Every structure is written in C-alpha cells, then in structure tokens.
Amino acid sequence: MVTGHIVRSGVMAAGAVFAAGVALTPAHAADDIRQAITDGKVAIDLRYRYEYADDDAVSKDANASTLRTRFGYTTAAFYDFTAALEFEDITVVGTELYNSTLNGKTSYTVVQDPPLTEVNRALIQYDGLADNVFRGGRQRITLSNQRFVGNESWRQNEQTYDALSVVNTMLVDTELTYAFLTHVQTPTGVTMESKSHLFHGTYSGLPLGKIDGYMYLLDLDGTNDSSTLGGRFSGKQVYDQWTSLIYGVELAIQNDYADAPNSVDANYFAFEIGGDTSGITVMLGYEQLGGDGTYGFQTPLASKHGFNGWADMFLTTPAAGLEDLYGSVGTDIGTLKVLGVYHNFSPDSGGGDYGSELDFIVTQTFARRYDVGGKLAMYDADSFAADTLKMWLWVSTAF
Template sequence: MKLLKIISLSLITMTGVGAIAQEFDASLQLRPRYEYRNGFSKLIANGESPTSFVSQRSRLNMNFKQDKLKTKLSLQNVRTWGDVATTTLADKNGVAIFEAWGQYDFNPDWNVRLGRQVISYDNQRILGEIDWAQQGQSHDAIVFSYHKKTNQLDLGFAQNAAAENNIAPTTPYTMNYKAMQYAWYHTQLDKISASFLFLNTGYQYAKTPTDLEVDYKQTFGTYLVFKDEKWDTNLGVYAQTGKSVGQNVNAWTAAANLMYAATTNFKVGFGYEYLSGKGQDDSRAGFKSFTPLFGTNHAFNGYMDYFYVKNYVNSVGLQDVFLKLNYSSNKWQFNLIPHVFNAANTVLDGASNKMDNYLGTEVDFTANYALQKDIMLSGGYSQMFGSSTLEHINGVANPANTNNWAWLMVSISPKLFSFK
C-alpha cells in the first residue's frame, strides 16, 4: 500500500510540472497462461502424473522523458493462480522491480543508462530478455551507447554483491555472476547487417573453504543477417575461453537459419545449430561445453525446454536440425517447427558402451490471433519423441510412452495514458 501511495504521489507531481517540456506514458500488461505439462523439460516416468496450472504476469510500465533525461520504472507481480488463499493479507511474491533505470543523452550520438535494465541483442542467443518466462530477465548495470546512422556501439559494466557488507564474505556469491563487462558493435550495410560481441563474465567460487576466487569466462563472436524481399537468413558463430571453477574453458557454437517467402502468406525455412560438448569418454580436465549464458534459450532447441534452460549445462553438446513452416493471414499466424536432436559427443551407457547419438524428435506447433489492438491470444502444442539415449541422459529408466506439453495464453497490453 505504501508503494502504491508513493507511485501515485509521483505521478501527480509530474503532471503538475509544466515549466519544462516533458513526456510521460504508462502501460499495463496482464498475461495469464495455462500450461499442461506431461514430460516438459525432462521425460516423465511411468507412474508419474502430468500437471497443469495457470501462471500470470501483471506488469506496470512507466516512461518519463525531459530534455536529455529518460527514465523507466517497470513493476511486476508474478504468481501462480491459487498460490495464496482467497482471503490472504499479503501476496506470496509481492511486487518486484523488473526495470528501474535512468538515461542521460550527452549528445545525439552518446548516452548512458544505469540501473535495472533489459540487456538484449540480435537474436537473443547470448543476451536476451527471456520474455517467455513470466519474470523475464534484467540486469543491474551501466551501459554506454554510441549510435550514428547505421552504426551502434554499446559498452556495458556490472558489479554484483549479495549485500552491503563491511568485510569480504566467506561464502561464494552464487545468486548471480559477480562481474560482467561487454562490448557490442552493430552495423548495417544495405541488405546485410553484422554484429560483434565480446562478453566477459566473472563467477565466484570457493577455491578452498576460506579462499574465494573469481574466474572469468570470455564469450565472443559474430551474428550476420541478410534480408531481401524473399530471403531472410542469419549466421551466428561464438566461442568461449577463460576459466570456470579453476578449469580451462574451450567451447564454441555455430548456427545458420534460412527462411524463404514462398508466397505473401507462406514462409518455409531450414536451420542447423551445433553447440560443443564433452564426450563421456573424455577424462581430460576442462570445460568443452558451450553455455548460452543469458540467452532466451526457450526460443531455441525446441519449446519443451529439454536443452539449456536451467539444464543440460556442461553436458555432451547438441546438434539441432529443424524445419520452419510459417503461415499468416489477416489476424492469424501459424508455425510448425519439427526438430531432430543428436548429441554432439559420445554418450556412454551404464556399462561404458557407446550409445546412439540420436536424442529424439520434437514437434512444436503454435498459433497466434490478434483479437484487437491490445489483446493477443496464443497457444501451442509440443511433443517429444525421445530415444533411449535421451532416457539415459535424463536419468529416467522407465519413461512414459507420451511426453507432451500444451499451453494457452492471453496477453492484454493497453496503454493507460500519455501526455506531453
């Protein structure tokens, strides 16, 4: 209640100031989503029962602009329907700050933004908003940005601590990365755009019970896009070096997508992605498995989240071959994406015998309907046809015959008001 009073007072104050040119707008997003999970993110075993629930994001966005100053405050509540009693005095998750930043424009080319903010680039494979997750993803950081004509350079810096300590802590800061620095450059050349990323992330770990160390891992690479009236293609190549928990890191990934507009309404595409890993017959020290770090990983390697969504890290790697079929007409859009997954390196069974690298096939179907300007209806159905190798990796000895997932979501996003 106190927070709402503060927000209301701030709005009244801003609307009462007219001496300086100002802009203010407020928007709301309400996004309930029903999900039926029967083998989502991991094969379900015989005897285990599927589950269903409704989660909801409620987000209030406020933007303010005055001369060279811009600010944004985004508040949200994420809940599962029924996680608190109908007569509760307090919400389980409360109200959280998703974004809270201020930006100052030094001149038309340079600006700086500091505070809680979304950091998202290119196809969001390495740095993304993770908008599918109801809570999303944002960082406490300072970002300097240069943009002129078809060129943009961003320099970002973050330093994290668990609390306002008076002395150095004796336990690792495991909630997040300890430090991050990055440089992202983007340029547009006619039908071709190119981006280059260098990202340095430091994670804290206990080298000994009393000695905390920060190991830094570097992720760097390029993302290229070609677009014309018919073709939409992209290529991404990234490598990782440095150290993690005292061991050397040597990993890489490459992905290519080709999309062709066969007609005004119908598009067909093909893609392949390789993420390096470490074979289970490789006893040498070091990490060879590529980690997408802060990417919107739900958008890659199948919507059922079997790979790289809080799982499959430091594993045998992945090869993903997929087909994309897209049809749109008026307010409707339909997508069908079948994936064929293979391990990128050797998988051994319990007797140390090599297993087939084929992991399984997943089929994803989604549909979207724009009910009106501020209301979008979305839904989808996915099914995983897992192999015995995937069963072994998932640690499920007796999986059910059917592993599927279905969802239905309503996104209501009205602009509440704005003034200049």
C-alpha cells in the same frame, strides 16, 4: 530469493536526491520537474497463461495457472534525463500444482514461473550527448537475436539486468553497445551476482545483410563464467511482393574467464536458410553447441526458450554438446499466425541421438492490443531425458 539490494538502495537514494532537488532548485527548474512527472507515461501489461507439463521422469503432471501484471511509469525528459520504474507481479490463479523450482514441490513437473513481486525495471536514462544513450539501473537488455543475451520474455518473470550501459550510433549504419552487469534478475526469481562486461556491435550498411560482432566476458557468481567471442551475418533479399530469401550464419568460441575451470573450451556454429513465397515461410537450420564430454558450450544469459525446442529440454547444454537440425513452416493470415517446427537432437561428440521434438503455435491479435494463443511441444526422447509434453494457452494485453 536473493534480492537486488543495490538497485533498491539506488532507487531510494535517487528518490531522496529528487525530493531535495524539488525543494532547493529555482522555481522554474521545479516547474520543469513537475512537468516531467505530469507529462510521463503509464504502462500496464497483463498476461494470463495456463501451462500443462507432463515429464515421464516425474511422478506428477504440472498444471500452472498464472497471471503476470506489470505496472510501469516513465517520466518525460528533464534536461535530457528520463526515469522509469516498473513493478512486476506473478500470481498463481487457483492452486499451485507445479514445481516452480522455489516452492519445494519436486513431485511435480517443473514450470519456471514462480509467484513473486519485484521491481522489474528501475533506471535513469540520459540522451544529452549526441548519438549516445546512457542507462543506469535495472534495465532490459537484448542483443542481436538474443542467442547470448536476452530478456527471456516467454517466461512470466522477465529477465532484467542491474547494469550501466551505453549505446552509440555515431558511425553511419553502426550501433555499438557496452554494458557492465552487477546483477542478473533471472526468470526463476533468483538473483545472480555479476561482474560481467558485454561488448556488441552491429553494422547494417551492406547490401546483402548485417554483421554482428561481440565479446561477452561473463563473471556470474562463480558459475557459468566464460569468455565468448563471435560474429553473425544475417540478411533477407526481397525479390518481389510475394518472394524473399532469408539466411544467416554465426560462429563463436568460448573459453575460461574469471573463476571458470580450464575445461571451458568449446565452439558454436549456426546456419539457417529459407524463404517466403505467397505468404508461406519455410526455414531449414543447423545449430551446433560444441562439447567434448567434459564441457558443453553454455549461453546462461540467452532467451533460451526460443532455441532448441519449446519443451526446454536443453536449457543447459549437455557436456557432450548439442547438434540441432531443424525445419519450420509458418504462415500469417491477417493477424492470425501459425507455425510448426521439427527438431532432431544429437550430441556433438560421442555419437548417438538425444531425441526429437515437434512444436506448434497459433496466435491471434484482436483490436491491435489483445493477443490470444496456443502452443504445443512434444519431445520424444532417445538417449537424453524422458518423453515430455507441454501445452500452453494464454491471453494478453498492454496499455
């Protein structure tokens, strides 16, 4: 695995500067530093998960039993600065009977939860300039609905970014975000070098919803380089205690950038509408990732598991593109949540059908901090990939 040596060096340098500062600053400043440390907060996050995966194209089914442990600490403010450090460990419980993509066990079905220990976050934040938040270091970045930039929280190893970022809220009902990425810590345990720029803005002052506009200039290790320009409108109208209307539409264009080939040229379109009545939510949606047989619209930094089916058959968009027509029904009964989703997949160009998928999830929260859940994904192949069944059981808590 390639490691984020720049961040490690930065953390060591920050530690040296901090130690020197304690030794050389006046007594009252040293007291302030000590108070910032002693008044800080510790955070612990645990999630055990069992995943079963059966891909008909692979000889052996996967049985992945893993425990994710996060241990983090955030200081209190020191002259408008705070610092955070978080470690993440993924441990195999029992025998490693799956292909993690790093362990060489290619006879097993893939489960992208490799065992590893890493620095998940290491950053300094500055809040001293009104209506601005500056962050430098390894950090979590999620934009809009995470269709293009997210932390892929479903995987045991969270996706984080070595970056400089600023969030500005100076304008009424407006949030502007810029980030420069130097590395991407992917869920598979591989670090991608980056010289990427993220521009994102949200305006929420409209009566019918909010508008997101964005430009993502991705320069990622020579792969998945692209320029994406787009916008999203989404909203929810509440009519009474029991009834609401939910809707959203999004458009984007993707072209070549940095070292991308000239063939990078594709469009994106998504539309969703639904409603909630008497505690039952029904949604219908359509998503199109364009493709011409040479190149398909890609979203390499997205929280991909939440889109195009939980069986993860379309983490990389096929060259012929992807059309996903889907519907869902869900309900909440107290802290019990139940959801079912159906997908029909087809290529954007060339005709035919890829396949269909049926997904179910049930989750329950206990005592506000303990979560248990079960999840099922059944992909029925037509012309793309092979029949695939995946099942998950988990329990998690955070302190």
